């Protein structure tokens with residue numbers, strides 16, 4: 001129902017913009033997570049709304065803006081958002097995207113991942129909002145003793161934002177914080193940038209590297225502020 005309404009709105013908006021800009025090569029489409037039934041109260045499970053919104057955005061040609069509204073917190077369970085998509089997607093994160101806090105919410109198949117984008121091109125993430133892994137329980141689970149003076153090898157903690165087999169992706173102007181492990185990872189990506197990010201986790205958070213780049217080329221990382229854990233595990 002929500003999806004049908006969003007698609008109607010999408011069609012109406014696309015039509016309206018096409019009328020306003022008859023000479024434009026590509027229509028702009030505006031979608032919001034809330035159109036797909038997301039609640040954004042920090043408690044509800046907004047995963048399915050996020051998946052539905054992504055699928056609608058991915059199926060739309062042209063320029064699609066997918067908005068994560070400001071002033072709200074969307075709790076998202078581990079999820080894979082796959083391409084290829086028909087057009088360019090701008091994921092505008094103005095509000096908060098938060099992870100479930102308990103490692104028990106991760107099933108075997110989700111190991112090592114929270115927000116996982118695969119096979120996508122022409123994707124940008126921006127909007128000034130916050131992506132919060134809420135990794136405290138993951139970090140605590142890695143303590144060897146009661147005071148966390150040493151750490152044992154953990155079961156694989158998730159990477160917060162993971163882009164795999166992607167092209168032309170940019171992540172800009174967001175705060176990434178309290179990741180369960182690395183905050184931002186590019187694997188087998190081409191032509192990506194990570195700019196104007198604020199990446200923070202407490203000093204005692206193990207393995208929370210800022211950015212990890214694996215088998216990727218043409219990667220530009222600049223003007224980011226990193227303040228992450230000083231203890232490492234892999």
Ligand SMILES: *[C@@H]1O[C@H](CO)[C@@H](O)[C@H](O)[C@H]1NC(C)=O
Nearest residue numbers: 045046047048049051077105
């Ligand atoms: C949240 O929703 C997703 C997608 O529907 C589902 O896979 C997950 O199990 C849900 N989590 C809980 C705790 O219900």
Ligand SMILES: *[C@@H]1O[C@H](CO)[C@@H](O)[C@H](O)[C@H]1NC(C)=O
Nearest residue numbers: 143144145146147148149150
């Ligand atoms: C942990 O810290 C407390 C208070 O500083 C201390 O009494 C205790 O011996 C420490 N435990 C270990 C295992 O180091």
